[in-house]
Amino acid sequence: MDPLARIRAICLELPESIERPSHGSPTFFVRTKTVFTYYLEDGHREPGATIWCPAPVGVQAELIASEAARFFVPPYVGHRGWIGVRLDIAPDWDEVAEIVQDGYRLVAPKRLSALLDR
Numbered sequence: 163m164d165p166l167a168r169i170r171a172i173c174l175e176l177p178e179s180i181e182r183p184s185h186g187s188p189t190f191f192v193r194t195k196t197v198f199t200y201y202l203e204d205g206h207r208e209p210g211a212t213i214w215c216p217a218p219v220g221v222q223a224e225l226i227a228s229e230a231a232r233f234f235v236p237p238y239v240g241h242r243g244w245i246g247v248r249l250d251i252a253p254d255w256d257e258v259a260e261i262v263q264d265g266y267r268l269v270a271p272k273r274l275s276a277l278l279d280r
Contacts, residue, residue, distance in 0.1 A: 165211040167247040169201050172259045176266050177274045196269040199262050200236075208234060211248030213258070215265030217245040 167189060173179055173190035173216075179198070180191050188200040200214040214236040217225075222245045225233040236246035247261060248251070267275045 165253070166203070167215055168253075169199065169249075169258075172262050173199050173266075176263070177270070177277045179266070180265060192266065192270045192274065194195060198266045198269050207237060208246065208248055209247060212236075212243050213247050213262070214239060215247070215261050216268045217243050217261070218264055218268065219243060220235070221245060221264070233268055250268075 169190075169237065170181065170188070171274065172183065175197075176192075177183065178193050180194060181188055182191065184200070186199070187203070188201045189197055191197055192223075198215060202212050202214070203212075212234075216239075222233075222235065222240070222243050225245055232248050232251050234246040234248070235241075236244055240246070244265075245261065247258060249258070263278060
């Protein structure tokens, strides 16, 4: 399965998530306003497909320190703790799903985040 199809399946299974283009790329929102995952086919400064997601405090540095070939600080949003994930280097799809879910939890209303714990 291609990376966009995998990301789309992961993101759209989350409560009240939607997809629509933003800046020419598939972007996943909670309801209609808050972004929790950007998908970029060309990686925007990184080779291959990537995603950018908000991450809990400290996770960005931890992931980059553990595996700098797969994780990076994305431009524009990296200074706010977002993490970039390269999808062209044998992605661990369970780990990618956790990163996406963590990003969703950071921006979703508490009622929607709580639905993930069921």
